[in-house]
Amino acid sequence: MSMLEAAHENDIELEGACEGSLACSTCHVIVMDVKDYNKLEDPTDEENDMLDLAFGLTETSRLGCQVIAKPELDGVRLALPAATRNFAVDGFVPKPH
């Protein structure tokens, strides 16, 4: 089961516009412990292409639909990027008023 599926099974609000087809970045999650991040297999080119576009990308970001539950990940903590008031998407820098 992927983290996206797990979130939906537990009524957690994690967006999944393309329903796990690697065609969006809305299920973007941040792996909070770098040790857990390193336990995961490297993202494929296709996942990296989608991560390029993810809002609030970090060094330990992954797509929730590509992180599959396994015993070694027991206790993993994932955070959702915040929607801030001055969001920066696609390199857009808000002009000062």
Place this chain on the structure above:
Amino acid sequence: MGRRLLLPHTRRLMLFLRPMRYSASATATATAGSLRDPLHVCVVGSGPAGFYTAEKMLKGREGVRVDIIDRLPTPFGLVRSGVAPDHPETKIVVNQFSRVAANPRCSFFGNVTLGSDLSLSELRKTYDVVVLAYGAESDRSFGIPGEDLRGIHSAREFVWWYNGHPDMCNLAPDLTNTDSAVVLGQGNVALDVARILLRCTTELASTDIADYALDALRSSTIRKVYLVGRRGPVQAACTAKELREILGLKNVNVYIKEADLATSPADKEEMRNSRIKRRVYELLSKAATVHQENNDNDRKELHFVFFRKPTKFLPSEDGSTVGAMELEKTLLKDDGATGKQVAVGTGEFEELKCGIVLKSIGYKSLPIEGLSFDKYRGVVPNLRGRVLSSESETATVEPGLYVVGWLKRGPTGIVATNLHCAEETVDSILEDDRKGLFTDPSGPKRQGRRGLLEILEQKNARYVPFDGWEKIDTKEKADGELKNKPREKITRWNELLEAAREG
């Protein structure tokens, strides 16, 4: 259990999120308030911006009723008419939007046009909140000689044509008078049109591409497509997924000049600051070094042309259509203000022969009567989604009027960009609601949906409800199955309206 760690930019840990159940009686989240009066909301436009806004409004406060209007009989905006036929996964999001439309507190009204069936002021008198989400249905132009020659189309028109938009079903672009097509621009839309021109039609035959477009592409004589950009590979606006896809097209040789890949210190700085640019540049560099196989008749060509800006469109020999383009070589210079590199002409010109030109330099929104509009940026002046009376510093906020999506930000970004855009606009609306800006005890109570139905009846406007779209959807899917396509799109206005009423 466990510590709550605070990371920059994070909202809260997934494990500690309060579960939200999406149901007809969804409870409000953090907003305070006792028994809520109904809040009547109208969203104009049913693309991603409109639907994400409707979804977040329904979740954001008790008693919200949302009506979504669209001038087309079919919902979903560019997800239906913009996303390329060979990108079906990008369209999956319509499942989520359909669930929003199925919410009893939400209603879809297709075939209703703001500006003709009803005015903005009528809408503002009928609803407490009006959110304009009608996107950008026009195009930027170059303003150079020859731009109105036949054979020159905007990418928006071409994309609407192959996607079966009822306004473009009669475009009839001529794909048989030339072997060379020029696409101006190097963003994802430019790559889409180039790819549709180059992709084997056997692959396109099993997509939801409009039938007349598939026919035209089958008889197309176009063998070379030029993707022309004013600036260099580092400034190309496309993203890795789309670039990787077009570079990997079978039966297509890709041509990129190694000299164009030289990078300046300013280029390197741009790449340092952008993961997207780094990965796009890497893909282009790798493609430049691939040894091209001998060009036999089966292989088509894709040429990336950098540092060239169009100065003239030249007519063909018989003068009836475009026959070539004049391009000026460019250099990059710092714009002196924002550190952005801009293309500057060098006075050296060259000619590129072509029989069709697709301009992919950006969409533009259309202004409407009674609405402030920033003509330069092509957007409605706003402050975090709250519409302003003008773009000047002394502008005031227009009460109850909001904007979201491309009409608010300009025509950039992906489907998901509208998610965050809608969050910001909805935050503004809910904040204004908490401040009591929508309650005016002295004024008449707004009627919402009932008021809209009255107006539409007076005008004899026959709207298409969501189940009317569902009838169109069912018919398209059934017709598609006969041809091994996910759907066979209905592309004419009268046929769409007929299908919506059948049964």
